[in-house]
Amino acid sequence: MPARAATIAGSDSSGGAGIQADIKTFQECGAYGMSVITALTAQNTLGVHDVHRIPAAHIAAQFDALEDDVRPDAVKTGMLADGQTINIVSERLVTYRWPNIVVDPVMIAKGGTALLEKNAVEQLRTHLLPIATVVTPNIPEAAALTSIAIHSRIEQFEAAKRLHELGAGHVLVKGGHGPDKDYSTDLLYDGSEGWWIEGPRHDTIRTHGTGCTLSSAITAYLAKGYSVLDSIIKAKQYIHMAIKYPIAVGKGHGPVNHWAARTLNGRDGSLCHYIKS
Numbered sequence: 001m002p003a004r005a006a007t008i009a010g011s012d013s014s015g016g017a018g019i020q021a022d023i024k025t026f027q028e029c030g031a032y033g034m035s036v037i038t039a040l041t042a043q044n045t046l047g048v049h050d051v052h053r054i055p056a057a058h059i060a061a062q063f064d065a066l067e068d069d070v071r072p073d074a075v076k077t078g079m080l081a082d083g084q085t086i087n088i089v090s091e092r093l094v095t096y097r098w099p100n101i102v103v104d105p106v107m108i109a110k111g112g113t114a115l116l117e118k119n120a121v122e123q124l125r126t127h128l129l130p131i132a133t134v135v136t137p138n139i140p141e142a143a144a145l146t147s148i149a150i151h152s153r154i155e156q157f158e159a160a161k162r163l164h165e166l167g168a169g170h171v172l173v174k175g176g177h178g179p180d181k182d183y184s185t186d187l188l189y190d191g192s193e194g195w196w197i198e199g200p201r202h203d204t205i206r207t208h209g210t211g212c213t214l215s216s217a218i219t220a221y222l223a224k225g226y227s228v229l230d231s232i233i234k235a236k237q238y239i240h241m242a243i244k245y246p247i248a249v250g251k252g253h254g255p256v257n258h259w260a261a262r263t264l265n266g267r268d269g270s271l272c273h274y275i276k277s
């Protein structure tokens with residue numbers, strides 16, 4: 001059987017983020033993609049126009065269908081919408097002991113629409129962080145989960161340490177929202193060591209779905225058996241190329257180019273690199 005990856009997330013009708021970005025990324029990174037859909041969004045590159053949540057019983061039924069037949073080798077969570085959804089998702093993940101859980105703590109879309117109810121942040125912290133193999137917050141999400149204001153690398157590291165204390169095995173605090181104009185540098189912390197995972201910053205508005213795509217690439221590589229560090233380095237290279245070689249889709253914050261890495265045979269000479277802290 002091929003390596004199998006599942007995404008537990010919301011649908012983005014415009015195909016740049018959410019379930020659609022995740023499945024495209026799984027395919028491009030060589031894993032068989034599956035989904036547990038938690039919400040439907042009417043969305044495009046200009047914003048989120050409507051959200052329809054899926055009832056908890058149907059979310060549970062999607063989990064049960066996979067468990068009974070095609071168990072994933074790795075899973076990621078994305079948009080979880082509310083506390084009820086977090087409860088059923090965490091309950092099923094614990095019951096079924098699915099391995100390699102990547103938690104992307106999605107909270108707010110680029111245009112400002114909430115993709116998680118504010119009062120569900122506490123549930124995310126208590127129910128999902130303790131079972132996460134890797135948690136991948138951006139800077140505002142890391143700040144919301146830890147109450148640490150992040151303006152420097154020192155604070156990025158502090159937040160990572162706090163998230164590890166809350167139970168996540170590995171913490172990746174992404175630097176897309178950071179102040180550095182030349183580099184977009186993510187920090188990986190495993191409870192004892194840190195790695196700065198650095199890539200050039202591209203000057204573009206086509207960044208819809210960057211976080212979904214990165215966490216899905218990490219999930220695909222974990223499903224294929226790579227270590228957490230290797231999965232993250234390979235995923236960073238994948239998102240770097242997907243942002244660097246844009247496609248012209250939509251009138252607003254367009255999607256990244258999911259097939260860029262394939263057309264460049266995996267690399268383009270400008271490799272991302274990592275530095276032990």
Ligand SMILES: Nc1ncnc2c1ncn2[C@@H]1O[C@H](COP(=O)(O)OP(=O)(O)OP(=O)(O)O)[C@@H](O)[C@H]1O
Binds near residue numbers: 137139212
């Ligand atoms: N302009 C950019 N140039 C290069 N890399 C970038 C850029 N913006 C984000 N990244 C990288 O993309 C990945 C996703 O990070 P980011 O902080 O944008 O996530 P996010 O805010 O969760 O994304 P989303 O828009 O999907 O919510 C990280 O590896 C980050 O370093």
Ligand SMILES: Cc1ncc(CO)c(N)n1
Binds near residue numbers: 012019078208
């Ligand atoms: C469905 C969905 N999930 C995640 C994001 C975050 O990029 C989004 N915009 N839409």
